[in-house]
């Protein structure tokens with residue numbers, strides 16, 4: 001499996017787990033061998049880190065569910081290295097799919113399409129559709145290519161917890177159960193991909209994310225419907241409380257003096273983290289900021305509500321889910 005001495009030879013911090021490695025060509029090769037043998041690897045993507053395995057290997061997929069503690073009714077996203085691999089997973093590819101792929105791939109847009117028989121129901125949680133995307137991080141694409149596998153990869157967090165946006169933020173309970181963590185640096189997007197369902201009559205956003213509603217509408221030339229309430233959602237992964245730190249999250253207008261949390265103001269208080277007022281920059285910093293406050297031992301985190309504008313849709317979705325009880 002992993003050459004454990006490698007970490008030491010490269011002069012790594014001894015306090016770091018030895019299976020967190022830089023994505024050198026050698027390490028990507030070693031990671032791809034782990035995948036080919038049915039193992040699990042944490043890989044960087046531009047959105048969040050993912051817990052990757054061969055999407056067509058039922059046992060490996062089951063292992064990923066077990067590591068995350070994820071209910072079996074929550075399907076995984078299949079990661080491919082280029083649009084040409086779509087045919088390996090999807091049985092019907094509508095013309096709009098190619099247009100969206102051309103505009104947004106590689107990138108944070110996941111498309112839901114009717115699945116091919118080769119994609120196991122364990123991967124799609126019993127659905128006849130499959131979610132697929134080409135990740136924007138070169139290391140993720142290199143791992144897909146080197147392994148020759150399609151990679152099923154949920155976010156590399158424990159069920160309902162915060163997704164990691166850097167290798168250091170991957171929960172040690174996950175690190176110890178995987179063959180390797182490829183450290184690709186901080187994720188540039190910082191929030192999960194937008195999940196767009198193309199399997200029904202009309203395209204529909206199932207989860208807002210790294211690509212905005214307006215950007216998608218500009219390509220499909222029509223307004224997209226609003227996500228229906230949880231009881232009727234097609235995407236079983238959309239639980240009410242999700243993306244949550246250990247601390248209780250409260251959405252507030254303004255942080256009180258001394259209240260730990262995320263603020264748009266500048267504060268001297270180390271427990272009040274200044275957040276950017278531009279939505280993409282805010283998104284890129286959100287999970288790591290919440291994690292930092294969690295690690296400081298805060299029991300309650302106040303989060304100043306961003307404006308309700310369209311560009312904040314994905315951030316507001318995550319904040320509401322983190323604050324749900």
Ligand code: TXA
Nearest residue numbers: 047049050075076129130131154155192193235236237
């Ligand atoms: O940015 C991302 O999407 C990250 C990185 C690692 O690629 N992955 C990620 O995966 O967020 P996960 O498993 O944490 O979230 C996948 C979402 C869930 O909400 C799930 O319900 C939905 O995609 N999904 C997956 N397959 C689906 C399908 N066939 N139909 C509807 N929704 C699906």
Ligand code: MG
Nearest residue numbers: 154155163192
């Ligand atoms: Mg997730």
